[in-house]
Amino acid sequence: MKNMLKPFIFFSLVITSCNGQRESVTAIKVNSQKTEYATVMDEDYKYWYGEKYAQRPDKYLQVSEYIRITFQDSKGNLWFGTNSEGVVRYDDKELKYFSIKEGLSGNQVTDITEDNYGNIWISTNAGISQYDGNQFYNYKITQSSCNNKVMSIYNDRNGQIWAGSFSGLSVFTGFQFVPVEISKEFKSAIMTITEDTKGNLWLGTDKVGAYKYDGSTFEQIIPEGRQEDKSVTSIVEDKSGNLWFGSMMSGISKYDGNTFTNFNIENKIENNEVWTIYEDKLGNIWFSSEGYGIYRYQNGILTNFSKKQKLPLHAVQTIFEDKQGRFWIGGGNGLYRMENNTFINITKNGPWKRDNC
Numbered sequence: 001m002k003n004m005l006k007p008f009i010f011f012s013l014v015i016t017s018c019n020g021q022r023e024s025v026t027a028i029k030v031n032s033q034k035t036e037y038a039t040v041m042d043e044d045y046k047y048w049y050g051e052k053y054a055q056r057p058d059k060y061l062q063v064s065e066y067i068r069i070t071f072q073d074s075k076g077n078l079w080f081g082t083n084s085e086g087v088v089r090y091d092d093k094e095l096k097y098f099s100i101k102e103g104l105s106g107n108q109v110t111d112i113t114e115d116n117y118g119n120i121w122i123s124t125n126a127g128i129s130q131y132d133g134n135q136f137y138n139y140k141i142t143q144s145s146c147n148n149k150v151m152s153i154y155n156d157r158n159g160q161i162w163a164g165s166f167s168g169l170s171v172f173t174g175f176q177f178v179p180v181e182i183s184k185e186f187k188s189a190i191m192t193i194t195e196d197t198k199g200n201l202w203l204g205t206d207k208v209g210a211y212k213y214d215g216s217t218f219e220q221i222i223p224e225g226r227q228e229d230k231s232v233t234s235i236v237e238d239k240s241g242n243l244w245f246g247s248m249m250s251g252i253s254k255y256d257g258n259t260f261t262n263f264n265i266e267n268k269i270e271n272n273e274v275w276t277i278y279e280d281k282l283g284n285i286w287f288s289s290e291g292y293g294i295y296r297y298q299n300g301i302l303t304n305f306s307k308k309q310k311l312p313l314h315a316v317q318t319i320f321e322d323k324q325g326r327f328w329i330g331g332g333n334g335l336y337r338m339e340n341n342t343f344i345n346i347t348k349n350g351p352w353k354r355d356n357c
Contacts, residue, residue: 059334061347063088063095067330070320071112073120078322080335081109087122095348103136105129111152116159123150128163128177141170141177154193156201164190164203182211182218196237204232210245223253224260236277238285246274252287268302269295278319280327288316294329311336311343 059065066083073079080088086099087109099107106124113121120131127148130137140148141163152164161172166189170177182203192204201213209222210232222230223245234246243255251264251272264272273290280286285297291314293306305311315332322328327338328346335346344351 061349062334063346063348065334066317066332067335068109068317069111070318070328070330071114072320072322073114074118076323078328079112079120080330081112081122081318083108087112090352092352098131098136100126103129103138105136105138110150111154113153113155113161115155115161121153121155121161123153123163123165125149128153139172139177141165141179142167151189151191152193154195154201156195157199162193162201164193169203191232192234194235194237196243197241202235202237202243204235204245206231206248210235221255223247223250223255223262225253225262226250233275234277234287236279236285238279239283244277244285244287246277246287248273252277263302270304275315275317276319278321280321281325286319288319288331290315294319305338305341305343309342312345 063080064082064085067080068083069079069081071079071081076092078090080090082088084107086097086102086104086107089096089098098104104122104124105128106126108125109122110125111123115121118133122129122131125148127141128139128150130139141150142148142165147167148165150163150165152162154162154164156162163170163172163177167179168186168188169180169182169190171180186208188205188207190203191206194202196202199215203211203213205211207230209220209226209230212219212221223232226247229247229249231248231250232245233248234244236244238244241257243257245253245255247253249272251262251269252274254261254263263269269289270292271289274287275290277285277287286294287297288294289304292304293309293311293313294304294316296303296305311329312333313329313331313336316329317332318328318330320328320330329336329338329343336343337346337351338344346352
């Protein structure tokens with residue numbers, strides 16, 4: 001289903017006087033502390049994994065109790081966005097935590113990107129932070145102090161920074177974030193932003209499907225079979241040019257430009273709640289399924305990785321392969337690394353490198 005929407009012109013938009021007020025603070029380096037391993041019994045784990053696998057590492061030992069996003073910058077540093085402790089940077093030597101105490105705009109981190117100058121941009125529940133390696137610069141996207149929850153941040157091929165929030169789409173002008181009008185009727189949160197190989201910008205919303213922006217017009221695309229649930233939680237273009245759309249309640253859809261192929265509880269997967277999609281270096285597609293770990297789509301075959309592989313993440317939010325070929329999985333109950341189809345719990349103490357197992 002496609003609807004053409006009229007184009008917009010960036011700088012003819014109304015800009016409120018409160019937008020773009022930048023605050024700067026000095027970032028403080030915080031080292032990780034050594035702790036001892038501990039395990040606790042958990043009723044939720046008994047339900048999902050059984051009595052023999054009802055133990056998990058102490059939440060205080062985990063990098064964070066809930067990992068939402070993983071990103072690797074141009075210097076090779078890994079960044080882990082958490083649900084309540086800000087962002088964690090790992091430089092192959094130590095972990096450093098940055099929260100509101102160190103100048104971050106909010107402690108719930110939803111997305112991370114890097115601009116063309118090496119600055120790290122972080123979207124949070126309270127606005128957007130730009131980090132230059134020494135200092136944070138914080139931006140609000142609306143006048144309202146209670147309506148600055150930003151879900152996605154993206155640097156496109158032209159170096160333009162975009163932000164998706166519960167207030168819609170915003171673009172960075174170099175000094176501030178200004179709202180972009182998608183349509184007069186548009187009332188939806190933007191959950192994810194990405195760019196395809198042709199340079200089109202794609203937006204996933206919580207209520208009205210996906211939008212493709214080609215530089216002049218917005219086109220609405222609602223995956224087929226989404227009569228009730230039109231949410232799009234994540235979008236990935238694979239190496240073959242297919243687009244993949246995740247959803248809150250309708251599984252995952254593959255779009256080849258003409259037709260949709262849907263994977264849901266009626267045919268292939270165990271739960272229709274899909275929050276993250278990722279393509280690895282070999283071209284395999286990975287995605288989450290709430291309560292059932294992750295799935296890999298390889299040569300037309302779906303394989304589930306969850307209970308049998310002892311992945312104690314019943315809510316997966318991030319899947320990522322780094323430059324070293326390490327495969328990271330994060331979500332509720334922390335951070336894990338996948339090796340030889342099994343999962344290693346990554347704590348504040350490690351193991352971090354392949355030779356440190």
